[in-house]
Amino acid sequence: MDERALVRRIKRLSAGQAPGVVLGIGDDAAVFRPADGEDLVFTTDMLVEGVHFERDSHRPSDVGHKALARGLSDVAAMGAVPRFCLVSLALAPWCGERWVDGFYRGLMGLARSTGTALIGGDLSHSDKVTCDVVACGAVPCGEALRRGGARVGDLIFVSGSLGASALGLKCRKGAAWRRHLRPEPRLALGSFLRETLRATAAMDLSDGVSLDLRRLCEESGVAAELDGSLPIYPGATVAQALHGGEDYELVFTVSRGTVVPAEFGGLALNCIGRMVAGKPGSVSWGGQPLAALGYDHFRK
């Protein structure tokens, strides 16, 4: 059972939903339309000690920052503006007040700088620290950027450079390690993609571009041809850039002819290929099939 099969299973088991759900399971976030006005997007992300972070190497404020950053990265990928979050936290026996304070300080630092209100949550205990953050953002009705909107002929772009997080996780020092610990959700870029570039699809890179782009292509029913160029973080390997997760950059597609600036707010925007007709979800890189080796919790 891999994650994809599991998502399909849950999608099937939850079929036949209530009205108001504009977009349900399977995208970066779900969209619910409560009434006239804006659409709210919701996303939820778990962080588990020993899986997503280590007690020894991750400061509590880094854990708090990252717990929210993951959700806000999904909000950014929808082209939405953050509204609020809820945080569920199961504490381990070793957690003291200092750890809890540090966690929420890190989380609230990012929350405040992005206009995200923490409006609730749940507290529990467990053997290992486990945290789940729900983030909600808003977009004008019907304008959320989805994974499924890419069309044959669209150009594929990524923001920033890739592989920093995987490199940081390996070397555990310097700027790459800080990028791993403190990812910055690309919120301003997400709004720019929606409002100005009118991107046809967007997604955040949490599990590696090889796997994430496959997901985007599957949802859009297209194949991707990557030309073999890739903005690689200085010092990172090609494999880290292709398959390393947690870069939290955005991958997006635009219609041919769209003028995409070389950078936005200091963040490079690079064209890495285009959408083509073919087996939905298949991705080639420099003419060869690209294996989706990105991170999957359930792959055996």
Add this chain to the structure above:
Amino acid sequence: MDERALVRRIKRLSAGQAPGVVLGIGDDAAVFRPADGEDLVFTTDMLVEGVHFERDSHRPSDVGHKALARGLSDVAAMGAVPRFCLVSLALAPWCGERWVDGFYRGLMGLARSTGTALIGGDLSHSDKVTCDVVACGAVPCGEALRRGGARVGDLIFVSGSLGASALGLKCRKGAAWRRHLRPEPRLALGSFLRETLRATAAMDLSDGVSLDLRRLCEESGVAAELDGSLPIYPGATVAQALHGGEDYELVFTVSRGTVVPAEFGGLALNCIGRMVAGKPGSVSWGGQPLAALGYDHFRK
């Protein structure tokens, strides 16, 4: 560090919130007003293997049912109508497809019967199964039932009978055990309290009336005098009824003079006391101070 101190700490650390938040940390659910129209209420609840359920004694469908029931019970306590939920689930190594199917079947059974759409979530892995459910409900603007609305002179009621879940957890058989495994959120009652009785405050009983009523009194700035009568589940002890958690009945207050029916939809509504002036949060039972011995994750 107990749960109350922890909540206060988080409340302090998250002070200074964004607009739109009608009600934040500290109630059964948070309220966000996205635009004109309805208020949405959000609540999130974790379920941890070995803490909230055991692999051997709880069927996966029971775990799924309960995971959502806890959130919907909070939605009911706000007087809201369920809209949607998001489910984050970390699976343990022992979880197979059957367990996952059973979990979602149990959850979706309750979701469908209550009109709750499952619109998203997250999947992860951990040593122990850990699940976090976000439930969202809607109420007319400004009408959510809060914990903080009780006034001196108000009468205190509880629905149903208390102690069934604690009794079930002990004897592990019969109707009491089923009540423990499959709590029914009191959604119809919640709407009735809001629309018809105009309850001044309401809360669901998840940690025991002794502790939960103290929380309600603290929020309302009043004291409670319980007359010593209590609707006790057949076979349960007084201690189980007072301090046993997870009954998921509603405790609510109404202004003096409000006509409360003896039952609603087959569910008994019993007056158990009244709000009085006094130390906020203090509760007496039959003339004696009542210790808040209900469940607290963090009490040493």
